[in-house]
Amino acid sequence: MAVDYRKEGKVAFFTLNRPEALNAIDAKSLEELSRALIDFKSDDNLLVGIITGTGERAFSVGADIRSILPQFKENKGKPWSGPPTIFRGLDLWKPMIAAVNGYALGGGLEIALACDIRIAAENATFGMPEVTLGIIPGWGGTQRLPRIIPQAKAAEMLFTGKPIDAREAYRVGLVNKVVRPAELMSAAQEMAELICRPAPLAVRAAKQAMLLGADRSLEDGMALEKTLNDYLVTTEDFEEGSNAFLSKRKPDFKGK
Numbered sequence: 183m184a185v186d187y188r189k190e191g192k193v194a195f196f197t198l199n200r201p202e203a204l205n206a207i208d209a210k211s212l213e214e215l216s217r218a219l220i221d222f223k224s225d226d227n228l229l230v231g232i233i234t235g236t237g238e239r240a241f242s243v244g245a246d247i248r249s250i251l252p253q254f255k256e257n258k259g260k261p262w263s264g265p266p267t268i269f270r271g272l273d274l275w276k277p278m279i280a281a282v283n284g285y286a287l288g289g290g291l292e293i294a295l296a297c298d299i300r301i302a303a304e305n306a307t308f309g310m311p312e313v314t315l316g317i318i319p320g321w322g323g324t325q326r327l328p329r330i331i332p333q334a335k336a337a338e339m340l341f342t343g344k345p346i347d348a349r350e351a352y353r354v355g356l357v358n359k360v361v362r363p364a365e366l367m368s369a370a371q372e373m374a375e376l377i378c379r380p381a382p383l384a385v386r387a388a389k390q391a392m393l394l395g396a397d398r399s400l401e402d403g404m405a406l407e408k409t410l411n412d413y414l415v416t417t418e419d420f421e422e423g424s425n426a427f428l429s430k431r432k433p434d435f436k437g438k
C-alpha cells in the first residue's frame with residue numbers, strides 16, 4: 183500500500199508509505215489517500231486524523247518527479263485536471279494533524295499545509311523546491327503558505343526553494359510544536375486526544391467557520407458563525423455541555 187490507513191478509537195492514522203522514494207506522492211498515493219480521507223470523513227466514530235510518513239527521513243518529498251510531474255505537462259490546459267481533490271479540502275470538517283518526521287518538501291509540505299495543526303520532529307525540514315525544477319507549487323502551496331506564515335517568509339521560501347529547519351518553522355508559526363523524533367507520534371496523539379474531549383460537532387463547526395470564514399468579510403464570517411451556532415444549540419451535546427457545567431460534572435458528549 184502506498185498509504186497505510188488505520189483506525190484507533192476516535193483517531194484515524196494515514197501513513198504515506200513509499201520509503202524507498204522518501205514517501206514521494208505518486209498516482210497510487212493520491213488515490214489511496216483520497217479513498218482513506220473519504221472513509222474518514224463519513225465514519226462518525228472518527229473525530230481527528232493524523233498524517234505522517236513511514237521511516238525517519240521523510241514525511242514526504244512531494245510529487246513523484248518521475249511519474250507525476252510529466253502529467254502536469256500532459257494535463258496542461260484541462261480545467262478538470264486541477265489540484266487533486268484532497269488538496270481542495272473534501273469538505274472535510276474534521277481536524278487533521280500532520281506529524282512531520284523529516285523532509286516535508288513541495289507536495290509533502292502542501293499536505294502538511296492542508297492540515298490544521300503541524301507537529302514537527304527536531305529533524306524535520308520544510309521547503310518548496312518547485313522553482314528549482316522550473317515550476318511553482320501546484321497543490322495549493324503558493325496560496326496556503328502565505329496564509330499561514332508571514333508573507334515575507336513565504337516569499338523567501340517560494341522564490342529561493344531553500345528549506346527551513348524545524349526550529350525556524352516553529353519561530354515563523356508554521357508548526358505548533360517541535361519534539362524529539364521518538365516522541366513525535368505520542369505528541370500528535372496527545373493533541374488528538376485533547377481535540378477529542380470537547381463536543382465533536384462543535385469542533386467540526388469551529389473548523390468549518392475558521393476555514394470558510396477566512397476568505398469572507400468579517401460580517402459574512404460572523405453570519406456563518408451564527409448559522410453554525412443556530413444548528414449547534416439544537417444538538418444533544420449542547421444540552422449535555424451546559425448541564426454538565428452547571429452540575430459540576432464531566433460532560434459525556436455523543437456527537438449528536
Ligand code: COA
Pocket residue numbers: 202203204206243244245246247248285287288289311312315
Ligand atoms: N520524486 C521521486 N523520487 C524522489 C523524490 C521525488 N520528489 N525525492 C527523492 N526521490 C527518490 C530519489 O530519486 C532516490 O531514489 P533512488 O535511490 O531510486 O535514486 C530516493 O528518493 C532517495 O533520494 P536521494 O536524493 O538519493 O536522497 P538524498 O538524501 O541525497 O536527498 C532530498 C534527499 C529530499 C534532498 C532529495 O531527494 C531531493 O531534493 N528530492 C526532491 C525534492 C523535490 O524537489 N520535491 C518537489 C517535487 S515537485
